[in-house]
Amino acid sequence: MLNLVQTEFLKLRRKKMIWFMLLAAFIMPFFSFVYYNYFEASGIDPVAFYKLAAFGYTPFIILPFVLGVFCVVLMHDENRYDMLKQLWIVPVSKMGYFFSKFIVVLIYSIVFMLISAVATVLFSVLPGFVAFEWQSVGFLAERCLEIGVLTAFAVMPILALAASKKGYIFPVCMTLLYVFLGFFITSISMYLHPVSSISVIIARSGNIQGLAFAQNINVPLALFCIFIWDALSVLFAAFSLRKRK
Amino acid sequence: MSDYLIETKQLTKTYGDQAAVKDVNLHVKKGRIYGLLGRNGAGKTTIMKMILGLTSITSGEVDVFGQNIKGHEKRIYPRIGAIIETPGFYPNLTGTENLEIFARLRGTAAPNAVKNALKVVGLPYKDKKLFSKYSLGMKQRLGIANAILHDPELLILDEPTNGLDPIGIAEMRDFIKHLSAERGKTILISSHILSEISLLADDIGIIDHGTLLVENTMKVLEKKNRKYILLRISDMPKAMLILEQEFHVTNFDMYDGHTLCIYDTSLDMGAVNKALVMHDVSVISSQLCNDTLEDYFKRITGGEGIA
Numbered sequence: 001m002l003n004l005v006q007t008e009f010l011k012l013r014r015k016k017m018i019w020f021m022l023l024a025a026f027i028m029p030f031f032s033f034v035y036y037n038y039f040e041a042s043g044i045d046p047v048a049f050y051k052l053a054a055f056g057y058t059p060f061i062i063l064p065f066v067l068g069v070f071c072v073v074l075m076h077d078e079n080r081y082d083m084l085k086q087l088w089i090v091p092v093s094k095m096g097y098f099f100s101k102f103i104v105v106l107i108y109s110i111v112f113m114l115i116s117a118v119a120t121v122l123f124s125v126l127p128g129f130v131a132f133e134w135q136s137v138g139f140l141a142e143r144c145l146e147i148g149v150l151t152a153f154a155v156m157p158i159l160a161l162a163a164s165k166k167g168y169i170f171p172v173c174m175t176l177l178y179v180f181l182g183f184f185i186t187s188i189s190m191y192l193h194p195v196s197s198i199s200v201i202i203a204r205s206g207n208i209q210g211l212a213f214a215q216n217i218n219v220p221l222a223l224f225c226i227f228i229w230d231a232l233s234v235l236f237a238a239f240s241l242r243k244r245k
Numbered sequence: 246m247s248d249y250l251i252e253t254k255q256l257t258k259t260y261g262d263q264a265a266v267k268d269v270n271l272h273v274k275k276g277r278i279y280g281l282l283g284r285n286g287a288g289k290t291t292i293m294k295m296i297l298g299l300t301s302i303t304s305g306e307v308d309v310f311g312q313n314i315k316g317h318e319k320r321i322y323p324r325i326g327a328i329i330e331t332p333g334f335y336p337n338l339t340g341t342e343n344l345e346i347f348a349r350l351r352g353t354a355a356p357n358a359v360k361n362a363l364k365v366v367g368l369p370y371k372d373k374k375l376f377s378k379y380s381l382g383m384k385q386r387l388g389i390a391n392a393i394l395h396d397p398e399l400l401i402l403d404e405p406t407n408g409l410d411p412i413g414i415a416e417m418r419d420f421i422k423h424l425s426a427e428r429g430k431t432i433l434i435s436s437h438i439l440s441e442i443s444l445l446a447d448d449i450g451i452i453d454h455g456t457l458l459v460e461n462t463m464k465v466l467e468k469k470n471r472k473y474i475l476l477r478i479s480d481m482p483k484a485m486l487i488l489e490q491e492f493h494v495t496n497f498d499m500y501d502g503h504t505l506c507i508y509d510t511s512l513d514m515g516a517v518n519k520a521l522v523m524h525d526v527s528v529i530s531s532q533l534c535n536d537t538l539e540d541y542f543k544r545i546t547g548g549e550g551i552a
Contacts, residue, residue, distance in 0.1 A: 003349060003350065003352070004350070006349070007346050007349050007350055010338075010342070010345070010346055010349075011335055011337075011338070011346065013337060013338055013342065014337045014338070014375075015337055077335055077336065077337075078333075081333030081334065081335075081336065082330070082331075082333045083333040083334065083335075085294075085297075085299050085329055086332065086333065086347075086391070087350070088298075088299065089297055089299070089322050089325065089327055090322065090347065090350045090351055091318045091319060091322040092350060
């Protein structure tokens with residue numbers, strides 16, 4: 001598996017787009033800076049800044065969309081240039097292939113959220129909106145790491161879909177639909193969609209002010225929701241890769 | 246243990262009601278070059294895909310190295326190198342980087358495996374040219390380099406000369422011959438170019454509309470493409486009687502009721518013509534013919550020729 005993951009990284013050489021997509025990690029920290037700068041705020045609660053900069057639109061929309069596009073990028077070349085048959089006769093196991101892609105998505109997601117965490121600290125501490133405290137920074141880093149890990153699992157359906165299609169338009173459209181569905185469905189139930197389940201997990205201690213939910217926080221149920229979607233995604237990927245020669 | 250490295254038994258592939266491959270019994274012997282010849286769409290690639298387990302088999306069996314490939318992939322695939330259709334590679338990587346990925350996936354131990362494979366096909370090592378900028382011929386060469394990278398015993402090459410220029414085709418032919426003669430590789434090669442197969446193959450299988458029409462050694466096929474006398478006459482039964490009784494000819498074939506092929510070319514044609522005319526059999530034409538492999542192909546496929 002390690003060999004497969006290493007080769008996945010080798011395949012990404014000269015793909016500037018994936019580095020460019022990491023810039024999206026700065027979007028919400030920057031907008032939070034602009035927002036608080038507009039109100040000339042100072043000495044605000046760090047968690048309030050972090051909520052806007054790292055726990056709001058980033059895990060709900062930006063990161064899932066970026067990861068969805070990343071999944072499509074990972075799968076597209078091999079599908080488009082009909083390379084799968086060359087890989088199968090190496091032989092590369094079909095599920096090993098799928099999970100190696102997933103591990104790359106997982107690492108990318110963690111890197112994205114760590115960049116977002118660093119950007120959040122920079123945009124909050126340097127302008128003097130919040131005082132630097134190890135405790136709050138540690139909380140931010142921990143939650144960002146959790147978001148990074150969980151969101152990778154949440155986009156597994158997109159990875160499975162991208163594995164089943166030769167083109168990229170349909171998986172990208174489905175990424176948009178999937179991401180916005182997760183955002184809007186939260187007001188109905190947080191345990192139907194993996195993206196909304198993530199928000200339950202990161203807000204589990206109740207100390208992120210302003211994150212309001214329609215139901216009680218139930219972390220096992222949120223994890224179960226993600227697990228169900230992932231299990232179905234793995235089955236779908238196994239089925240579609242078996243059919244794809 | 247069978248003598249064959251590849252053996253198919255009643256191999257069939259259907260798509261809906263349409264049969265792409267019908268009851269194919271293919272026998273590829275160790276250390277030989279087997280040429281699978283057929284027109285475009287005859288079923289060559291489908292057979293190769295079924296041999297490699299890349300497409301499902303409707304019915305029949307495939308044995309590679311005496312084993313069914315299904316369930317033994319990890320043991321059999323490392324012994325095979327293959328290119329099927331136009332080989333695809335990562336467009337953002339160079340040829341060397343692409344091969345390095347496959348070498349790593351295969352766990353190829355030889356330190357200079359990539360360099361040697363590229364050298365064999367005449368591509369530069371550590372070149373900065375990306376695969377996306379390669380010509381069709383270069384892509385094909387890289388595909389072959391990938392197939393031989395891990396020094397496999399068996400090579401399955403689906404139209405490997407596609408896109409190559411005439412010099413490239415000749416080089417590839419020499420290279421394939423060298424692999425078989427010097428390094429004892431067994432090669433299954435498909436082509437729709439008859440001259441290509443006739444110059445390369447030790448054994449040949451002719452496939453048409455999914456059916457393997459002929460499978461034989463090249464030597465036997467060459468013998469079949471011999472000289473013969475072609476006679477067009479008015480009365481076939483009478484002509485046959487005369488030939489058998491007066492000239493003791495038994496080795497002949499009849500076509501369409503008026504055409505006779507006599508394979509004994511030592512016959513005195515003047516005497517034959519005279520005897521036929523004397524018995525009121527009109528001789529419309531009589532000529533000495535020399536069948537080529539292409540004529541043979543036309544004859545057995547019952548249609549047009551091949552490139």
